[in-house]
Amino acid sequence: MGSYEYDDAFESAVVSAINLVRQVVAENEDEEPPPRGFHRRVVIDMRREEAEQRFMQDYFVDAPTFNPRQFRRHFRMHKGLFLRITERKYRYFQQRYNGAGKLGFTTIQKCTFAIRQLAYGLASDQLDSICTCRKELQESHSNIFV
Structure with a gap:
């Protein structure tokens, strides 16, 4: 007999919940939805030109910051293969x-x-944050190691 009482109580709770949802929906139907205005997108300045200059300075000038061995470690390929691509x-x-x-990103970027x-x-958004944050990290943490 105990299971019948449980079934009745459970059924009563479900019916009460459904009735409560119907009541809330009926009350909210009278309200007007908030007006949808025109929202501009947030523009994030990625400083692509600065990133391109840093990248070229690090790897592709006559006296780069990183040597060919470090280039291979960073890109998992030789610099010559990268340039051919x-x-x-x-x-x-x-x-x-x-x-x-x-103008968007350059070919090399x-x-x-x-x-x-x-x-x-890595996911593309991880790369985006890595490339844009590098300069800020260098500037903000340079005094720690001096």
């Missing part, structure tokens, strides 16, 4: 204008993101 005119890696009419994503198995 960027020199081929792959449509994906071409620099284009974005939706705001500004796009290639770098793709190769690092494949080499380290």
